[in-house]
Amino acid sequence: MNRRALVRRPSPRLAEGLVTHVDRVPIDVGLALRQWEAYVAALRSEGWETIEVPPAPDCPDSVFVEDTVVMYDDLAVIARPGADERRAEVTGTEQVLRDLGHRIAHVEAPGTLDGGDVLKHDGTVWVGLGGRTNQSGIDQLAAHLAPLGATVVAVPLTKALHLKSAVTALPDGTVVGWEEVVDDPDVWSSFLAVPEEPGSHVVLLDGSTVLMSAGAPRTRALYEERGLRVVTVDVTEFEKLEGCVTCLSVRLRG
Numbered sequence: 001m002n003r004r005a006l007v008r009r010p011s012p013r014l015a016e017g018l019v020t021h022v023d024r025v026p027i028d029v030g031l032a033l034r035q036w037e038a039y040v041a042a043l044r045s046e047g048w049e050t051i052e053v054p055p056a057p058d059c060p061d062s063v064f065v066e067d068t069v070v071m072y073d074d075l076a077v078i079a080r081p082g083a084d085e086r087r088a089e090v091t092g093t094e095q096v097l098r099d100l101g102h103r104i105a106h107v108e109a110p111g112t113l114d115g116g117d118v119l120k121h122d123g124t125v126w127v128g129l130g131g132r133t134n135q136s137g138i139d140q141l142a143a144h145l146a147p148l149g150a151t152v153v154a155v156p157l158t159k160a161l162h163l164k165s166a167v168t169a170l171p172d173g174t175v176v177g178w179e180e181v182v183d184d185p186d187v188w189s190s191f192l193a194v195p196e197e198p199g200s201h202v203v204l205l206d207g208s209t210v211l212m213s214a215g216a217p218r219t220r221a222l223y224e225e226r227g228l229r230v231v232t233v234d235v236t237e238f239e240k241l242e243g244c245v246t247c248l249s250v251r252l253r254g
């Protein structure tokens with residue numbers, strides 16, 4: 001399978017990015033750019049072709065490209081970000097996906113939906129409700145994905161910015177999370193609490209390899225004990241803005 005991922009270069013205005021559940025602290029934009037370049041290099045060295053969405057220099061949070069779309073098979077559901085400040089980000093993503101030949105659908109007003117609220121595994125799509133994503137956004141996503149056989153499940157979300165700020169899934173479907181910010185771990189039949197907050201975010205690079213933050217060494221060891229190969233990257237400047245490894249790319253199928 002062709003392994004391709006969208007990424008988007010950080011805006012020079014990154015330091016003005018939104019913060020909701022954390023206090024604002026200074027961002028080193030030069031360091032952020034180097035961390036982003038290393039993130040892209042890590043994807044490439046793991047066999048992923050990276051495609052840059054044209055930069056959006058006026059949108060401070062545009063590096064968090066995951067929030068602009070939900071991919072399912074060949075369908076790209078263009079998000080409608082819950083934060084007004086981020087609405088303009090979707091245009092560039094849509095154009096790139098259209099040019100790549102993906103089918104396009106949209107979340108329309110009054111719906112809101114951020115890609116970071118959407119966790120997929122094996123035909124089930126969990127969507128965080130209560131932060132950036134509303135019920136109309138979830139209903140619209142469910143309608144777009146139903147013909148593809150996906151089951152959409154709304155999940156309460158009050159303690160983290162996005163569902164995938166709280167939980168992600170390992171290749172075997174085990175959902176991993178930092179329990180302090182998970183509203184209801186019982187949503188998942190297999191839930192594993194991890195010992196460090198940045199450890200709850202994994203990007204699946206293949207069936208046995210995950211990409212994660214370098215800021216969670218004990219969780220890394222836990223994953224390695226489970227037989228996973230782990231690639232780490234420094235993403236401190238993005239973590240200061242409630243971003244993480246998942247937010248920085250969108251993986252495409254086919």
Ligand SMILES: NC(=O)NCCC[C@H](N)C(=O)O
Pocket residue numbers: 017018019020061064066067083086115116117161162164165241242243244246247
């Ligand atoms: N998917 C994600 O978790 N994205 C992180 C977005 C962070 C950005 N500062 C925001 O508040 O929208």
